[in-house]
Amino acid sequence: MEVHEGSQKVRIGELPWAAVDPDRHPHRLGERETAGLRALIEPLVPDAKALHKRRWVDRKPVWDAIDPVTDLLVDRFGSWAAGWNWTVGEGDRDGGVVGSWCCALHSVSTPADTAGLVLEALQEWRDWLEELAALFAALTPSASRPPEPGHWEQACRRLVTLVADRSEAQSGWHGHCEQVLSWFLAHQGLPHDRAREIVTAAVDNSFESWRAPDQRVITTVSSRFARALQTPG
Structure with missing residues (x-):
């Protein structure tokens, strides 16, 4: 899976430490910033609960929503944010550590709930990077x-x-x-x-x-x- 940051393709599995190092890329969201980001994510995702009542082919918009969400996060915070849905096992991508997000098919629900879950997953990924940085220093x-x-x-x-x-x-x-x-x-x-x-x-x-x-x-x-x-x- 690829996302774009300017003219650069971001492959999370190939990013160097400099691209994800928390010391180089500060990240803190206050309540107002979180609410603003949720408002930007919600229009990007479909109402999957409604789609699931219809045919399987109509679930394609669920998968198609992931790239725009990732683009938004990367554009706002930097390439490190592309790991927000690098989940445990066979999710949207293979072999990560995020547990709060499963995959598009199972994690996308209503736009409001999905936006909240995206931000939870992003924070979990960020916590992982900060834990690694602390361990590297130790x-x-x-x-x-x-x-x-x-x-x-x-x-x-x-x-x-x-x-x-x-x-x-x-x-x-x-x-x-x-x-x-x-x-x-x-x-x-x-x-x-x-x-x-x-x-x-x-x-x-x-x-x-x-x-x-x-x-x-x-x-x-x-x-x-x-x-x-x-x-x-």
Whole structure:
């Protein structure tokens, strides 16, 4: 799924940390701003309760409403907001962590209720990004001394375990897991391409949809992750 921010296509699964880092993209909505945003979302979505009483073909407007809603959020807040409906499992897109939204077919109801759910899902996604930012900071070694032995292994282990838990290790979860590991390395100052290269080599297709990684797999991936960081590249 693609949305447009100016002339740029936004693919949430490919966004670098700089595009979603909460410190670079402040986000707070007061009551008046929330009410204004709800008023903008409501005209973009159909009354699905009425549509569901008719033929299946009439449900197409439900799916067609997602892109305009995403466009609105991205235009207003930045590309990070494109993850608002990156839900657990097989929703509008595969392998995310948002639980309050399921998918267009099951989450779109009346315009008013749908607008409220969109904002709830957006906040859940934002909370996730802020949680990651806080964890990245906590896992960053002190500038005054080198990291302790095993630091990078433990960092990788914590992040993999967290993403597997939040995504319930459902369909496509490993894509976001690799992205989060890359985001962590970008937070440490590595260039985006180098971070992706390290993570791809470390994971090496070790993760699978619908299966949480066992401790042996996590240990293997974390060891490769740490070795790559300690190897000049």
